[in-house]
Amino acid sequence: MKTLLAGAALILAGSMSGMALSGEGFVAAVPSKSAVPPTAEADIEATKRAFLDDAVAPQVKPANYDVTIVEYADYQCPYCRTAHDALVKLAATDKKVRIIFRDWPIFGPQSQRAARLAIASQWQGKFLAYQDALMKTPRPLTEESIRAAAAKAGVDWTKLEADLKRRQPEIEALLDRNDNQAMQLGLEGTPGFIIGDRLYSGGMNLAGLKEAVAQVRKSGGKKGLVPVTPQGI
Structure with missing residues (x-):
């Protein structure tokens, strides 16, 4: 599991690359889909499956x-x-x-x-x-x-x-x-x-x-x- 996650920022976050602080808490920053390398998208999908498909x-x-x-x-x-x-x-x-x-x-x-x-x-x-x-x-x-x-x-x-x-x-x-x-x-x-x-x-x-x-x-x-x-x- 640890190899799939770079912290909670990745979990269920779709195509995102960072965290920004707002008045409501930590909100994931979401760039355009084209900005995320295919390998990163694959890792994110694998992370989502690990949490949601068991x-x-x-x-x-x-x-x-x-x-x-x-x-x-x-x-x-x-x-x-x-x-x-x-x-x-x-x-x-x-x-x-x-x-x-x-x-x-x-x-x-x-x-x-x-x-x-x-x-x-x-x-x-x-x-x-x-x-x-x-x-x-x-x-x-x-x-x-x-x-x-x-x-x-x-x-x-x-x-x-x-x-x-x-x-x-x-x-x-x-x-x-x-x-x-x-x-x-x-x-x-x-x-x-x-x-x-x-x-x-x-x-x-x-x-x-x-x-x-x-x-x-x-x-x-x-x-x-x-x-x-x-x-x-």
Whole structure:
């Protein structure tokens, strides 16, 4: 990943070559397409694919989505739990938003355990249910509460353990990618979001998510990256 990125300025930025400071934050400067060498454009497209196209990262993907949200989260993070409720409501009401869930377990061993199991649960079609149950399980997570959340979500524990073992290389590689991406984005904690071509660091409520999605649609796909720190929840 580090070889693809020259800092957050490249991420999702289309054909750009630098960063300029404005009153709203760091805004990517976008030259004409002809000013960008073909090799640079290829690197940028590869970077975009690395963040937005991942065969292992669980996601909600409507057929005709027009906005993508990438979330970096930990099951024991209180702000992630609030944002989770907002994301669930957004997905239920806006059928044109794709959500990519990137587990970034930074709250210790039980967060790591929960993340691995949640990712593994997708191979029995239970990720969303298990994710929801984990987000609603009292903190701190324990082995017992993680397993209880699986039962609540209707997860077959025997199959889950088998998938966790069989898919271990894929799961570990995904967690490594998620961690590398979060570091490249400059995230200092969870949650973090890429919404369209903007980076949001910090908790977001439903109103904030809707506003961010509306801004992406209003921009009509305008290229650039604007790191934004929300005003809390």
